[in-house]
Amino acid sequence: MIQRIQTLLLLLAIVSAFLISNLNFATITSSINIFKINGIVTTDKADFVLHYNIISIVLLSLSSLVGLIIIFLYKNRVLQIRIARFLFLLYTAFIAVAFLIPDFKPEMDDIISTEVGIGAYLSFIPALLTLLAIRYIKRDEELVRAANRIR
Numbered sequence: 001m002i003q004r005i006q007t008l009l010l011l012l013a014i015v016s017a018f019l020i021s022n023l024n025f026a027t028i029t030s031s032i033n034i035f036k037i038n039g040i041v042t043t044d045k046a047d048f049v050l051h052y053n054i055i056s057i058v059l060l061s062l063s064s065l066v067g068l069i070i071i072f073l074y075k076n077r078v079l080q081i082r083i084a085r086f087l088f089l090l091y092t093a094f095i096a097v098a099f100l101i102p103d104f105k106p107e108m109d110d111i112i113s114t115e116v117g118i119g120a121y122l123s124f125i126p127a128l129l130t131l132l133a134i135r136y137i138k139r140d141e142e143l144v145r146a147a148n149r150i151r
Contacts, residue, residue, distance in 0.1 A: 006136040007071050010084075013129035014067040017091065020126070021060055023119030025098060031110040038119055039098045055097045063090040063126075070133075077141040084134045091127040098123060 021039035028035040034045040039060070042051040066087045073080045099120070 004074065004136070004140070006133040006140070007074070009129045009133040009136065010067050010071050013087075013091070013126040013133070014064045016122075016129065017060060017063060017094070017126040020119055020122050021056070023122065024117030025119040025123070026117055027115045029113045029115075031112060038117075039094070039123070053097070056094060059090055059094040059097060063087060063094065066090060067130075077137050077144070081134055081137050081141070084130060084137065088127055088130045088134070091130060095123050095127065 024036055024038055026037045028037070035050070036043045036047075039056050040053055041049050042053070043049055066083060070080055070083050070087060073083065
C-alpha cells in the first residue's frame, strides 16, 4: 500500500494542503491596519484573529478525510479513481473559497496596497498531486486488466 506512488502522492497532497492553508494568501494594507489573509484565518498586524473561514476549514478537513479513505481503498481501484475525482473537486472548491469568496472584507475606502502571498501560488499543488495520483491509479488498473487478459 505505502510503496505505491499514488499513495505517496495522496499523502503529499494531504500534507501540502495543511501546510499551504497556513501560508499567507494575501496582505491588504490600509491606512489604519495591515490584514493578512491565509486559507483559514484573517489576522491584523498584531496577529489578532479577526475572522475564521469556516467553509475553508470544513473543505480542508473533508478533503483530508477523503484522501485517507482513498489510500485504504487500494484493492478497489475503480472506486479509488471515482473518489479521487471527488477529492480533486474538493481541492478546487477549497481554492475557489480561499480566493473568490472571502468572508472578511476590510473597509474598501482606505486600501493602500494589496500583495499576493506565496500561498496563493502554491495552493494548486494538492489538486495537481491528486491528478497525478489518479493517473497512476489508472495505470495500475490497466496493468491488472492486461495481466488478467493473459491468464
